[in-house]
Amino acid sequence: MRSQNHGRFIWTELMTADLEAAGAFYSAVIGWNVKSVAMPDLPAYFLFEIGEGDDCAGIGGMMNFPPELDGKLPPNWSGYVAVDDVDQTCRDYVDHGGRVQRQPEDIPGIGRFAVVADPHGAVLCIMTPLPPKDPQREARPDEAGNVGWHELYAGDDEEAFDFYSRVFGWTLAETVDMGPMGKYRVFAHGGQRAGGMMTRPQNVPMSCWRYYFIVDGIDVASARITTAGGRIVNGPMEVPGGNWIVQALDPQGAFFCLTAARR
Template sequence: MPSPTHGTFIWCELMTTDMDKAAEFYGSVVGWKAKTMPMPGMEDEPYGIFDTRSGDEDCGVAGFMILPPEMAGEIPPNWTGYVGVDDVDAMVKQVVAEGGSLRKEPFDVPCVGRMAVVADPHGAVLCIMTPVPMDNPPPMAPIGTPGTFGWQELYANDGREALAFYGKLFGWTLDHAMPMGEMGDYLIFAHHGRAIGGMMTRPPAVPVACWSYYVNVASIATAVDRIKAGGGTVVFGPQDVPGGSQIVQALDPQGAYFALVGGA
């Protein structure tokens, strides 16, 4: 029986070509504070943490690091999500058995956990991780706090095929489907009864299957102004979504795609 945390999104990470500029941009747009620290086992390569404020505490919500030079010609700067699993090695075998692929063999990150990089049968990439148990885990901001990730979205080659795949891996279930006319259904999926994201068959404008991660902000209008002022580019929105919120999708100055959700 999987643990309650198996299948939970636990982290997001930005690979960028300029950590200082990324810290400045997202600090303005989202309100994150940035700090860096040595990477365990690779002390000459800094790892950045984005913090959001919750009450009297700073809470880490995402990481950022330099896109390795050997990868720069293959993939652009990007955001990638981490899903917590009970056993990384066993999950890698299941991913492959169900038609997915292994992009990076399981490896240990000292004092953090064991992880691997996988892709679903359509090619959308995720990191999976079994975190090291902590006696005193760091503080976490409540769901919905500005600066936290509020939604996960998958553009798949076939939305229902993708949901079936992830259901086998992580226990995600269909919460409900929203018809979108010629674009098909938007499939809202849940983890232990709580809706955490959506899947859809990708439109022609989206060239490959991919995941997208939405950060909560207080005001979309303010965020749009700051995206433009900071050298980013709005590629979609603002658009109203069910529940009274708005979304916007954008590229940061280094070319990484990101999305925001919040009030007008």
């Protein structure tokens, strides 16, 4: 039987070519604190945190490209999903038509992880985390700076939902008819809405996951994007449910999204 943690998004991670510039950009736009973490025998790693002092909560991290990927990929955000057994989930991915991009391995003191792709090529990281030595509080689901939504642009939304429901146990919370754009399937984990998936538009070249970070107001946050050197590629726009979103590129070219309850 799967645990309640299996299938839950637990982390986001930015791979970028300029750590200092990226940290300054996201601090200005979203308000994150950037904190360096020393990990023996591993490359430099930085945490994105919200809150102050003992009230801090980590929501993600940032690192340079590892040597084997340097120059082969553009800067990008990845999501981590908790699983009960990384090795078994890799087998589940393959059994249901996905593939393993990076074989399971241990990160000392952190957990065991792997990089996987669904049948249409959308990439996620999976992890069985170890209990932290110095646990922080967990960010509230609606807290500014946290990840508010996880969105998949799928090769086929119906096939994608079937795949993820089998591997992670996600359930269907709602289906929204978007007319010519097809259906938008809102998925839930443990009864809580976690994100949505749709068949990717023709102008999106490949299946991919997108991550929406919560801000207090979409217009002021959009202004911070351009002031800090980023570029807005879509929005601001209102989405079903009344929230506002904007999609953008940071100065190094990583795609990211913001969401807010008000404009």
